[in-house]
Amino acid sequence: MKKEKEVDVSLRQFIKNIGYMTGGAALLAGTTPWLQSFTPDKLEEIKKERARVAVIGTGSRGQYHIHNLLQIPHAEIVAFCDDYQPSLDAALALCPKAKTYTDYRKLLENPEIDGVIIATPLNWHATMVLDALAAGKHVFCEKSMALTMEQCKAIYDAYQHTGKVLYFCMQRMFDEKYIKGMQMIHSGLIGDVVGLRCHWFRNHDWRRPVPSPSLERKINWRLYWESSAGLMTELASHQLEVCNWATRKIPESVIGTGDIVHWKDGREVYDSVNVIYHYSDGVKINYESLISNKFNGMEDQILGHKGTMNLATGKYYLEDETSSKSGIEQLLKQIGDKVFTAVPAAGPSWRPETKQAYTPHYIVEDRFHVNDGLSMIGADKDGSDQILSAFCQACITGEKGKNIVEEAYSATMLCLLGNQAMAEKCKVDFPEEYKIPSMKFQ
Amino acid sequence: MISSYSHYYESSETFHGSLQGIMGTRFDVVMTGCDELKGQSVWDIIVLELKRLDGMLNRFDPKSELSRLNQQAVGNPVSVSPEMWTVLTGCKRYHALTLGLFDITLKDFSLVSFDEISHSILLPSEKFAFDLGGYAKGYAMEKMKTILRENAIENAFIDFGNSSIVGLGHHPYGDCWKVSIENPFRKEEILGEVSLMNQDISTSGNTPLYSNHIIHPFTGEYSDAKKLVSVVAKNSIQAEVLTTTLMIATNEQKEAITPAFDIEKITSYDIQ
Numbered sequence: 001m002k003k004e005k006e007v008d009v010s011l012r013q014f015i016k017n018i019g020y021m022t023g024g025a026a027l028l029a030g031t032t033p034w035l036q037s038f039t040p041d042k043l044e045e046i047k048k049e050r051a052r053v054a055v056i057g058t059g060s061r062g063q064y065h066i067h068n069l070l071q072i073p074h075a076e077i078v079a080f081c082d083d084y085q086p087s088l089d090a091a092l093a094l095c096p097k098a099k100t101y102t103d104y105r106k107l108l109e110n111p112e113i114d115g116v117i118i119a120t121p122l123n124w125h126a127t128m129v130l131d132a133l134a135a136g137k138h139v140f141c142e143k144s145m146a147l148t149m150e151q152c153k154a155i156y157d158a159y160q161h162t163g164k165v166l167y168f169c170m171q172r173m174f175d176e177k178y179i180k181g182m183q184m185i186h187s188g189l190i191g192d193v194v195g196l197r198c199h200w201f202r203n204h205d206w207r208r209p210v211p212s213p214s215l216e217r218k219i220n221w222r223l224y225w226e227s228s229a230g231l232m233t234e235l236a237s238h239q240l241e242v243c244n245w246a247t248r249k250i251p252e253s254v255i256g257t258g259d260i261v262h263w264k265d266g267r268e269v270y271d272s273v274n275v276i277y278h279y280s281d282g283v284k285i286n287y288e289s290l291i292s293n294k295f296n297g298m299e300d301q302i303l304g305h306k307g308t309m310n311l312a313t314g315k316y317y318l319e320d321e322t323s324s325k326s327g328i329e330q331l332l333k334q335i336g337d338k339v340f341t342a343v344p345a346a347g348p349s350w351r352p353e354t355k356q357a358y359t360p361h362y363i364v365e366d367r368f369h370v371n372d373g374l375s376m377i378g379a380d381k382d383g384s385d386q387i388l389s390a391f392c393q394a395c396i397t398g399e400k401g402k403n404i405v406e407e408a409y410s411a412t413m414l415c416l417l418g419n420q421a422m423a424e425k426c427k428v429d430f431p432e433e434y435k436i437p438s439m440k441f442q
Numbered sequence: 443m444i445s446s447y448s449h450y451y452e453s454s455e456t457f458h459g460s461l462q463g464i465m466g467t468r469f470d471v472v473m474t475g476c477d478e479l480k481g482q483s484v485w486d487i488i489v490l491e492l493k494r495l496d497g498m499l500n501r502f503d504p505k506s507e508l509s510r511l512n513q514q515a516v517g518n519p520v521s522v523s524p525e526m527w528t529v530l531t532g533c534k535r536y537h538a539l540t541l542g543l544f545d546i547t548l549k550d551f552s553l554v555s556f557d558e559i560s561h562s563i564l565l566p567s568e569k570f571a572f573d574l575g576g577y578a579k580g581y582a583m584e585k586m587k588t589i590l591r592e593n594a595i596e597n598a599f600i601d602f603g604n605s606s607i608v609g610l611g612h613h614p615y616g617d618c619w620k621v622s623i624e625n626p627f628r629k630e631e632i633l634g635e636v637s638l639m640n641q642d643i644s645t646s647g648n649t650p651l652y653s654n655h656i657i658h659p660f661t662g663e664y665s666d667a668k669k670l671v672s673v674v675a676k677n678s679i680q681a682e683v684l685t686t687t688l689m690i691a692t693n694e695q696k697e698a699i700t701p702a703f704d705i706e707k708i709t710s711y712d713i714q
Contacts, residue, residue, distance in 0.1 A: 326470075327604070328470040328472065328601055331599060332456065332472065335451070335456050335613070336453065336454050336456075338614075340613050340614075341620065342620035342635045343621055344621070344622045344624045345601050345604055345622075346623045346624075347623060347647070348645060348647040349466075349603045349604065349646075
């Protein structure tokens with residue numbers, strides 16, 4: 001018996017309410033075009049139907065998706081695939097009636113599967129996505145898009161010629177505080193975006209226990225270049241997607257430096273990255289990730305000349321709020337407007353100290369979830385369940401998610417360009433051959 | 443650092459002048475119904491006068507006359523300027539009128555020696571120092587009113603760090619100036635509203651970011667009372683002295699003290 005999915009409905013209701021606002025439709029189309037069908041009404045239309053889905057890759061992240069799928073009323077898990085038996089067993093324990101496969105190509109031959117959810121190591125993404133689309137399946141794939149720029153472009157090109165739905169798990173695109181925060185940014189609340197600061201700090205070796213040394217590269221695939229692009233694709237991809245979303249532009253170049261500072265355990269990928277992305281107008285993204293100190297946590301800060309949007313914490317701050325709200329300012333406005341009312345000025349001595357403290361305002365008023373960035377699998381209620389719900393809906397309706405592939409493509413390209421800049425120790429310009437029509441650089 | 447800003451709003455014939463970092467706070471004046479030249483010339487006089495007063499009365503400025511007095515008057519009498527003499531004897535008078543509760547030494551003003559002939563001051567020990575925090579703004583405000591009067595500015599609103607506000611004449615679209623008092627612990631909550639016609643409203647109290655600044659001179663303890671006291675009076679010095687006093691006065695002391703002041707309205711807000 002499936003539980004009613006209240007959170008699912010709450011984001012859908014929020015999207016529906018935006019539609020009622022003046023200019024709401026334009027706002028949705030401009031800020032979050034992929035959410036236009038994510039409404040309670042659309043859910044009602046499909047409530048008697050089920051998307052028949054299979055999960056390819058049932059490790060920790062795959063199991064996380066299975067938990068979410070079990071909560072989605074319009075989803076039915078019909079099959080699992082993994083070539084590592086303990087992961088397959090764990091998935092079966094969650095959903096015993098599902099068929100199991102050890103070869104994903106066999107799974108793709110099953111005509112009773114509408115869509116597949118791919119949660120495999122990054123080096124498998126391209127092959128599996130392309131094969132699944134070719135097999136006529138709708139596809140939901142974990143981020144990042146793929147291990148190389150060529151693979152990303154191949155997926156993008158294939159998507160232009162398929163009638164199938166393709167989603168990448170960029171869950172911030174379905175996280176209410178990000179959506180609302182972006183609407184605030186795009187409506188001018190924090191003024192012009194003048195800088196972006198994103199970071200992700202952890203203090204953990206990023207390893208999984210390995211039952212036998214022969215399984216090291218299979219289980220700890222994140223640590224080796226043959227199967228992973230390291231911190232950039234695993235962590236930064238989400239945050240760079242947020243930057244593209246906020247600026248609605250793509251940086252034209254990147255510089256950076258990456259090192260193994262602390263976890264010198266045979267891994268190949270950096271455990272410390274500092275990357276600066278440069279937009280054509282001089283605005284920069286400062287990106288930093290370090291996994292041997294967690295003091296700074298995980299934050300996505302969009303800096304405007306009138307305020308700061310801290311999307312990860314769900315708060316925003318306005319510059320010079322004290323003076324802008326002062327009684328004198330109100331009095332001057334009153335006189336200009338020919339209005340006579342009381343101005344809130346009288347009170348205990350105003351001290352300059354009070355001006356240094358920024359007042360946090362909450363992007364979403366009621367309850368919301370803050371991701372501390374510490375979980376290696378996925379945070380609770382970070383939008384992953386919502387984007388999966390949207391994908392399952394799309395498996396039924398066949399409606400493509402507007403901009404989802406483009407956002408994933410752009411974010412992944414930035415990650416890979418960042419790695420290239422760090423490896424080559426020089427400035428890397430966005431390559432012409434990988435530009436796509438939706439990208440704006442100016 | 444003191445920084446000055448001014449702007450003339452031509453359509454409403456309103457001049458706004460603002461000084462940041464003056465006497466530890468900010469100062470704003472809005473003059474209505476004046477031309478730009480007039481507004482600017484009056485503002486120049488105001489800035490000059492406020493900087494002069496800050497240089498004399500600011501105890502955080504080591505070069506001010508007050509600092510010099512605090513450093514040198516322990517053990518030997520120090521003669522002071524005529525204006526400083528007026529300020530300190532004024533404080534002495536209010537010390538007596540408030541039964542010792544208004545005390546710029548924050549300890550025991552009665553132990554300070556005043557030499558009437560040489561206009562010199564002697565502090566009893568190193569533990570004594572003058573702090574004009576509860577007086578200087580009121581004193582400066584009186585100077586401001588004089589400047590505006592002498593320059594024929596009839597309608598103006600002066601805000602000295604929110605705790606001292608003067609409404610001269612009236613708002614261009616009203617018959618007075620109206621201000622409301624916000625609860626510093628709950629923004630947007632209005633505790634009260636007053637109309638000012640050639641009057642000052644002085645407010646004293648603790649705020650979430652600025653508390654423990656009012657000392658009871660008898661006990662040496664800081665007041666952490668969650669209350670605000672507001673006094674409306676014609677004289678800004680009286681208003682300021684009384685609000686500071688009433689933050690720590692008992693009801694009996696309040697009844698004994700207030701008849702000596704020319705007060706229009708006293709309001710105490712319990713903001714527990």
